[in-house]
Amino acid sequence: MFNRVKTGALAALAMALATTSAFAAEKKLTIGVADALTGGGAVYGLPQANAVRMAADEINAAGGIKVGSDTYKIDVIAYDDKANPTEATNAVRKLIDRDGVKYILGFCCSGSTSAVASFIGNEKAVMLVGNAAERSITTKKIPNLVRTRPPADFTGQAAGTFIARKGQKRIAVIGALDVGFYAQYVDSVERELKKVGSEIIAREVFTLRDRDMTPQLTKIRALNPDAILVVGYVESAAFVYRQAVELGMNIPRYGFTSGSEEQFLRVTTSAQMEGVWDLRPTELDLLSASKNGIAYHANYTKRYNATPSPSSPYAYDQLYVLKAAIEVAGTVDDTVAVARAIRALAIPPQVVMQYLPVDGKMFDVNGQAYTTNGAFQWQKGKWVFVEDLPSDAKAYSQFLSTLN
Amino acid sequence: MLIEILQQTINGLAIGGVYVLIALGLTTVFGILGIAHFAHGSVSMFGGYLTFFLVTSQGLPLIAAIPIALVVGFLLGLLIEIVAYRPVRNANHINAFIVALGLTMMVEGINLQLFGHEQVVIPTGLSKVFRLGGITVPELRIYVIIAAIVLVAAMMLFVEKTKTGQAIRAVAENRDAAILMGVNVKSIPLIVFGISTSLGVAAGIMVGALFAIAPGIGEGFVVKGFAVLILGGLGSFPGAILGGTVLGITESIAAGFISSAYKDVIAFVVMILVLLIRPQGLLGRSP
Known part of the structure; x- marks a missing residue:
C-alpha cells in the first residue's frame, strides 16, 4: 500500500514537473542576416554580421526578448550575399521560405539591398537595412523596411x-x-x-x-x-x-x-x-563615442580579436531596435505590428550610433534614421x-x- | 602634356611587366602543348598569397620568401602537369579545356580556404618616391620593372641558349621531328609547366606588392594574359613581351587621355584594331 502511494506521488510529481517545464520552456526567435561576408563588400558586411551576433548574445545573456509572459532567445542565421543583387535575393528567399525567418538584418551594400527592397514589401517579414547608403532604398515608402544609416x-x-x-x-x-x-x-x-x-x-x-x-x-x-x-x-x-x-x-x-x-x-x-x-x-x-560606443568597441575587439569597422554598429543597433519594437508590439508573429512599432520608437538607450531624432522618433515617416555627420x-x-x-x-x- | 604622356607610360610599364610575365607563362604552355591553361591566373595568385603568408605569418624577409615561392611554384607546375593535364594529353582538346576550367575553380577554392576572403597586400617596406622633372616613380615600381626585365631575359636565355630550351623549341616547332631527333618529349611538358608556373608566381608576387591579391583577381589577369597572347602572336615569346608592354601602356594612356571608365574597353579595341591589320598578332607568324 505504502509503495503504491509512493509510486503515485512520484508519478504526480513527475507530471507536474513536466507541465511546469513545458510552460517555462524558452522560445527561440530566429533572426536572419543577409550581408557581404566575402568579396569586396565584406569589409563592411562581415563586421555587421559579427555585430548582430554580438548583440544577440548580449540580449540572450540579459534574459532575451520579453513578449508577454514568454521569453525569446535569439538565434542568428547569416548568409553571404557577396554584395551581389542575385545572391542577396537568393539569400533572403532562403531565409524567408526555408528557414521561416521574419526579421532580416544586415545589408551593407546598396546594389544587393536595393534588389531585396524591391520585393520585401510583399513579404510577411521586416527588413532592417544597415550600411547601404543608396537614397532610393527609403524613398519607396515600404512599410516593412527601415534603415539605420542615413543616405549618402x-x-x-x-x-x-x-x-x-x-x-x-x-x-x-x-x-x-x-x-x-x-x-x-x-x-x-x-x-x-x-x-x-x-x-x-x-x-x-x-x-x-x-x-x-x-x-x-x-x-x-x-x-x-x-x-x-x-x-x-x-x-x-x-x-x-x-x-x-x-x-x-x-x-x-x-x-x-x-x-x-x-x-x-x-x-x-x-x-x-x-x-x-x-x-x-x-x-x-x-574620441566621439558615447559610453555605449566605448563598450561596443571593447567588447567587439575582445570577442573577434579585431577592431570593429566604424559602420558596424548600424547592424548592432538594428537588433536593439527590433528587440524594443517586439516588446512594444507584444508579438513576434505579427510582422505588420512590429514594423509599425519600429516606426513609432524613440531611440533605444542601448544603441551605439548617435542618432538625430525626427519628431522625437528614431525613424522618420520614410523609415529612415539619421546620425550626426562628422x-x-x-x-x-x-x-x-x-x-x-x-x-x-x-x-x-x-x-x-x-x-x- | 609631354610630362603627362611620360608619366602615363611609366605607370603602364609596371602593370605591363606583370602582363608580360603572365602571358609568357601562358604562351609557353599554349605554344608548346596547345593547352589554354585558364588556371594560370589563380595559380599566380596562389604564389602571391604564399609569399604574403611567408612574410607576415612566418616572419621571413621578402627577399627569402620570393625564391621559396618561386620553387614552390615550379613544383606546383609539375604537379599540375602530372595530375591534371597528363591524363588527357592524348585525348580530344575539349578534355584539356574542361580540365583547365575545373582546375581554375579548384585553385580558386583552395586559395579561399587557405588564405581567406580578404584582400592582402604583400608588405615590402619600399615607400621611397623618385622625382625627375615632373615625373615621379615609386621605388617599388622600379623594382617591379627591373624584376620583370630580368625574368624575361633569363627566360629568353634559357630558351635560346640551353639544350633544354632548344628541346622545348624543337617540340614546339615539330613534335614528331623532335622525337626522331632523340628529344625526351615526356619531360618537356613537365619543364614547361614548372617554368610557366614559376613565372606566374613571380607575376602574382608583383601584383600582391603593387596592388592586392583577393579572390577573383587572378581571373582578370588571365583574361588580360590571353589578350596579350593574341595581340603579340600565339606562341611567340617576343610577341608576349611586346604585347604585354603595349597593353599596359595603352590601358594607362587610355585611362589618362580618354576615360578611366573605359580603359579596359579601349585596350581591347586597340587589340582588335591590331588584329584587323595583322591577324597573326604583332610578332606572330602568318599561317
Missing part, C-alpha cells in the same frame, strides 16, 4: 559645406561613381561648393575591383586641383591615397569611405595617410574626430518624403 547625400551636403569652408576652389573627384550613392554624395558636395563659387573640375572613375589608380591620378595631377575628393570602398580608396602620395600630390585629400585604421593600414602606411579627411556619418570613433582626420596612425558637420535631419527628411 545627407552626408554629402554636410561634407560640401565643410570643404567649401576650407576655401579650396577647384576640387577633383575620383571614385566609384558608377555606384549610385557615391554619385549622389558627390552631387550634394558640388551643390554646396557652387554656393561659394568653388567647383568640381574632374570626375574620374574607378571600379570596385581596380587597384591601380595612377592613370586617373596622373590626369588629375595635370589639372592642378586644390584638393581631391575620394569616394569609394575602403580597399580602393586606400590605394588612391597611397598612389596620390607616390605621384607627389601634396594637396588636401578628402574622402567618404568609413574604413577603420586597420583596414587602411593593410594597403597604405600611416605616413601616406597623414592629414586625410573622412567626411562621413559620425560612426564609431573612440569630420575625421588621420593623425599619427588614427582617425581623429575633429568636428561635427552641420546636419539638418528634419529638413532632409522632408526632402526625402518628396521623392519616389
